[in-house]
Amino acid sequence: MRLVRVLLVPVCTAALVAPVFATPAEAATAPLKFGKWVADPPGNDLPANNVKVNREYISVTNTTSKTIALTGYRVRDKKGHVFVFPKGSKLGAKKTVKVHSGSGKNTATDVYWKQGFYVWNNSGDTAYLEKPSKQLITTCTYKKNGSGFRNC
Numbered sequence: 001m002r003l004v005r006v007l008l009v010p011v012c013t014a015a016l017v018a019p020v021f022a023t024p025a026e027a028a029t030a031p032l033k034f035g036k037w038v039a040d041p042p043g044n045d046l047p048a049n050n051v052k053v054n055r056e057y058i059s060v061t062n063t064t065s066k067t068i069a070l071t072g073y074r075v076r077d078k079k080g081h082v083f084v085f086p087k088g089s090k091l092g093a094k095k096t097v098k099v100h101s102g103s104g105k106n107t108a109t110d111v112y113w114k115q116g117f118y119v120w121n122n123s124g125d126t127a128y129l130e131k132p133s134k135q136l137i138t139t140c141t142y143k144k145n146g147s148g149f150r151n152c
Contacts, residue, residue, distance in 0.1 A: 031068060033152065034127060034140040035059035035096055039120035040148035048117055053102035056118055058127050058140075058152075060099060062091040072132030075099050077125050083113045127152075 041055035058075060062068050070089035076082040083099055086106065091097055097111055101119040104112040113119060120127075123144050129137045140152035 029063050030138050031062065031064045032073070032091075032129060033061050033063055033138050034129060035061045036149060036151055037120075037127060037140060037142055038149040039125055039142040040122040040144070042148060045118060045122070050102045050104075053115065053118055054100040054104060054112070056101040056120055057098045058120075059096050060091065060129065061096040062093060065093045067092050070097075074128075074130040074132070074134070076128045076130065077119055077121075079121075081113075081115065081119045083111075085111065122148075 035058075037058040038056055039058075041052070043052065043055075045052065060070075060075070068091050070085040070091050071087050073085045073089075074082055089106075089111070090108075092108070095108070097109055099111055099113060101113050101115050101117075103114045104110065106112060120142065124142055126139055126141045128139050131137060138152075140150070142150050
C-alpha cells in the first residue's frame with residue numbers, strides 16, 4: 001500500500017502541473033505569425049540603394065481560414081523602427097505578405113516600410129508583431145548565421 005501512495009502522489013502532481021508548462025507548439029496557434037525573415041541579404045550592404053534594402057524583409061502569414069484586416073497592425077524591431085500596415089490592408093486566409101524595408105508600391109503580397117536604409121541588424125535582432133492596440137501577437141529572434149535568414 002505504501003508503494004502505491006509513493007508512486008501515485010508524484011504521478012497526480014505531474015498531471016496537474018504539466019499543462020502549466022506547455023510548449024509554444026502546444027499552445028493555440030496565433031492568427032498571424034512571422035514566416036521567412038531575411039535580415040542579412042546576400043551581397044555587400046554598401047553602398048545602399050532601394051533594390052538592396054528591399055531584399056531585406058520579414059513575412060507575415062495568416063494562419064486562419066478567414067481574411068484578417070491588418071490596418072494598424074505593427075511590425076517593429078528592438079531599436080524602435082515601426083512599420084504600421086496602412087488603412088485598407090487585408091491578408092487573405094492562409095496568405096503571406098512580405099514587409100520590405102525599402103520603398104515600392106504596396107500590393108497584396110508585398111508592402112514597403114519606406115526606410116532609406118536597412119532596418120534589421122545583421123548581427124542579430126528581434127521582430128515583434130503587434131495589434132493596433134500594441135498588444136503583442138508574436139516575436140521572432142534572428143541570430144547571425146551563414147544564410148542571412150531564418151524561418152520563424
